[in-house]
Amino acid sequence: MTRGLILGALLLLYALVVVPFTTYMRQRPVALKLGYTPAGEALRLVASDQRYLLAQLAVDRVLFYFGSLFTKDGHRVSTPPEYFNMFATMQSALKLDPYNMDAYYFTEAAFTWELKRIREVNNMLDYGMKYRTWDAQLPFYAGFNAAYFSKDYRTASLYMQKAAELSGNPLYTTLASRYFYEAGQSALGITFLRAMEQSAKDAKVKKIYQVRRKALEGITVISDALNRFREARHTLPPDLKTLVREGFLSRIPEDPYGGTFYLDSKGKVVSSSKLAGKQ
Amino acid sequence: MDVFRATVVMTFRWILRDRVLHAILAVALLMILLVPALSTFSMRQVQELSITLSLSAISFVLLMVTVLLGASSVWRDIERRYLASVLTLPISRTVFLLGRFCGIACFIALCGVVLGAAAAVIISVSSAQYPSDIPIHWDKIGLALLADIAKYIMLASVGIFFSTVSTSFYFPFFASIGIYLAGSGSQEVYEYVSGQFGKEMGSVSVALFKAVYYLIPNFAAFDLKVPAIYGVPVLPAGLGLTFSYAVLYCAILLCVSSYTFSRRQFP
Amino acid sequence: MNAIDIRNLSKTYRTRKWGRVDALQDLTLSVGKGEVFGFLGPNGAGKSTTIKTLMGLISPSAGTAQMAGVPVGDARCRMKVGYLPENPAFYDFLTAREYLRFVAAMFGMSPQETQAATGKVLGLLELEGAADRPIRGFSKGMVQRLGLAQAMLHDPEIYVLDEPMSGLDPLGRALVKNIIRDLKQQGKTVFFSTHITADVEVVCDRVGVIVKGKLQTVNAVHELLAAGVVGYQVQVTGLSDFSGEGVEVTVRGGGILELQVPRELLSLTLEKLGSRGAEITLIEPNRQDLESFFLEVVAQGKK
Known part of the structure; x- marks a missing residue:
């Protein structure tokens, strides 16, 4: 009987506390931190046969963290993104499980376009090729990086040939041949991005590629119009609006990163957003 | 009051003389001693890593201790037929259960404080070797430890509740671990379900998720590791709510446990 | 007022698969003050069920029981009762003395009382030598004697002993029989269960026989003995x-x-x-x- 009364009183108090408590929990400042992952060699000792699981968990943690960088949440304390920790965690994960494709995939997606860590990424891809000997994707990434970012077409063609041999996929063969002719940077980028976008499973990563591709397509459309203008008039237009006004371009495409495209002093198409996601 | 105190003392002796716990605590000290060695694997963030690893090690050890003690609190007494000689003394089952809980809670707190002190030494040593640009926030480290202790005391009450309804060790053991995992993730799931994802899910399942969210303990509130490591501020009002929540949650569970335990038959 | 009063006590267990076991059926029994009552029955007859109901370990399906005028199930009813469980086990991480101190605290005894009573019962049951050893190392007979010691610690009015002689060697049995006789002389009530008739013959005033959960007969031992010639x-x-x-x-x-x-x-x-x-x-x-x-x-x- 007394127990019932006590329980009733406690439940009442609980109800009084749990409402502000859960409200607080929803609105409390959250500082999303990736933090540090010990080196792969050390983890490997501790993890024994659970290292594949541990590797996957580390990769997922980074993916989650990365995703949260681009979702706006009112109550999130903004901290500078921990790119170094992200890369180090991926390295640790790959030491634990050199076969983890997610890690290569994410590294290729996150550290090339904006951070330009091409050498580090390609080293990691080379490491992966020693294990994933059947996989055409890794030489494809590495070849793309070498060609698109480093402009090292000789290395790139070697990678692409490897990818083409491994897969027999005509896409790689086309890409490989294109590198020999140093053909259209933007077209190459778009083809690569479309392939990546199609193979992406994670919605956040897919979105990253999609946005990047749209930006690149926008630039390609403008550049093409610019080239036609230059051929016809043997001069550069003063701004992009002139292209539209003179009928070379139907409209100026939108920058999916939220900026606007304009012509810089050297006559190159750039955007006020610098084609980077805001944090 | 004497009866209660004697039960707490007896529970305390039980724990202190348990060999399994000796082994766990030995492993715990070893883990903490390994922290400086492991911390040097991070060349840039030795101090942060040493705090992370110390707090994680303590949390892990407290989890082991809590789950073992909570799950075996009643089971062992049944298994070894101690209850026939103890519950037939003029002690009410409620007082017995409360004594058990308080003994276990005291031990968890003691464990946390001792390991925390050991960790403090280790953190000072490793951060002195490679100083960081973030100062060490001792107050927040202490707070994180306190929150951890509160969390595991809550989990102990969960374990005790399960062991009052079960005759086996495994059910309360795994149920406690399950509740621990669910309670640690429930906040994220709740926010996920409350957002865009929930709209695609159907209102019944959303309501079910929310009911579970209110039913199981919310352990995310007790995770103050990030403030401890990076010195991110903590709201005092939120802390007050969090600790009141812990106290009430334990009290309610103990009340229900007392009811089920008092009705139990020991043939 | 009787020391023990049991009225129409029944206990039914539900087994798994929807079965029912009538462990105790309509048991009515009184044990007077100062009486030594032997509760006799084969294994599984309901002796332990009766005793566990008296001690509050299980609750009856029907009927009531009182000890020293207090309904069983109320913790206070056990204040005046010393109980020895069947095949007892005590917290084996404690020493005998620590355990007795714990028991004394449960009865609200003062430190002085505890000190004196502990020494007394340890002496009576010949456990002084083992008093400061952990119970973990005790032999079965020693545990049984410790069981009696903890039952006698607070000098209760009523003793409920479940199979007090089991697990004891002949010396131990003699010791226990002497103790029960002494208790009788001091005017204490003793209710004990056994399946050994010889024990009853020596120490009991009355004997009740229970079979299959039903009390069959209750007789004065001296009458039985006389009638048996x-x-x-x-x-x-x-x-x-x-x-x-x-x-x-x-x-x-x-x-x-x-x-x-x-x-x-x-x-x-x-x-x-x-x-x-x-x-x-x-x-x-x-x-x-x-x-x-x-x-x-x-x-x-x-x-």
Whole structure:
């Protein structure tokens, strides 16, 4: 009987506390931190046969963290993104499980376009090729990086040939041949991005590629119009609006990163957003 | 009051003389001693890593201790037929259960404080070797430890509740671990379900998720590791709510446990 | 007021698969103050169920029970009761002395009382030497004696002992029997269960027999013993021969005649022997012992 009364009183108090408590929990400042992952060699000792699981968990943690960088949440304390920790965690994960494709995939997606860590990424891809000997994707990434970012077409063609041999996929063969002719940077980028976008499973990563591709397509459309203008008039237009006004371009495409495209002093198409996601 | 105190003392002796716990605590000290060695694997963030690893090690050890003690609190007494000689003394089952809980809670707190002190030494040593640009926030480290202790005391009450309804060790053991995992993730799931994802899910399942969210303990509130490591501020009002929540949650569970335990038959 | 009062007590267990077991059916029993009551029954008859109900370990399905005027199930009712469980086990990480101190605290005894009582019971049960060793290392007999020690610690009015003699060697049994006799002399009430009839015969005032959850009989032990006498064995010297109807005669060495006399012929035979100048050296009752009485009751109860 007394127990019932006590329980009733406690439940009442609980109800009084749990409402502000859960409200607080929803609105409390959250500082999303990736933090540090010990080196792969050390983890490997501790993890024994659970290292594949541990590797996957580390990769997922980074993916989650990365995703949260681009979702706006009112109550999130903004901290500078921990790119170094992200890369180090991926390295640790790959030491634990050199076969983890997610890690290569994410590294290729996150550290090339904006951070330009091409050498580090390609080293990691080379490491992966020693294990994933059947996989055409890794030489494809590495070849793309070498060609698109480093402009090292000789290395790139070697990678692409490897990818083409491994897969027999005509896409790689086309890409490989294109590198020999140093053909259209933007077209190459778009083809690569479309392939990546199609193979992406994670919605956040897919979105990253999609946005990047749209930006690149926008630039390609403008550049093409610019080239036609230059051929016809043997001069550069003063701004992009002139292209539209003179009928070379139907409209100026939108920058999916939220900026606007304009012509810089050297006559190159750039955007006020610098084609980077805001944090 | 004497009866209660004697039960707490007896529970305390039980724990202190348990060999399994000796082994766990030995492993715990070893883990903490390994922290400086492991911390040097991070060349840039030795101090942060040493705090992370110390707090994680303590949390892990407290989890082991809590789950073992909570799950075996009643089971062992049944298994070894101690209850026939103890519950037939003029002690009410409620007082017995409360004594058990308080003994276990005291031990968890003691464990946390001792390991925390050991960790403090280790953190000072490793951060002195490679100083960081973030100062060490001792107050927040202490707070994180306190929150951890509160969390595991809550989990102990969960374990005790399960062991009052079960005759086996495994059910309360795994149920406690399950509740621990669910309670640690429930906040994220709740926010996920409350957002865009929930709209695609159907209102019944959303309501079910929310009911579970209110039913199981919310352990995310007790995770103050990030403030401890990076010195991110903590709201005092939120802390007050969090600790009141812990106290009430334990009290309610103990009340229900007392009811089920008092009705139990020991043939 | 009786020391123990049990009214229409029943206990039904639900087994898995929807079964029912009637462990106890409509048990009514009173044990008076200062009485030593033996509760006799085969294994699984309901002795332990009765005792566990008295001690609050299980709650009855129907009926009531009181000890010292307090309903069982109320923790206060156990204040005046000393209980020895069947095959007891005590917190084996404690020493005997620590355990007794714990028990004393449960009864609200002061430190002085505890000190004195602990020394006393440890001495009485010959456990002084082992008092500061962990119970983990105790033999079965030692644990049983510690069980009695903790039951006697607070000098209760009522003792409830479940199979107090089990697990003890002959020395231990003698010790326990002496203790029960002492308790009786001090005017304490003792309610104990057993399946060994010899124990009952020596120490009990009354005995109840329970079979299959039903109380079969309750008898005073001295009446049972008297009723159990079927005849006498008489040895005489100074006669070379004797004959009487119903009397069986055997010749023993050394000029001794041994007669088996039916109960109702004893007076008559003794008269005859007296008149013939025989010297009577021994008269011993031949009785049907408690065991056969017990077996009879059990056999009837099982029908």
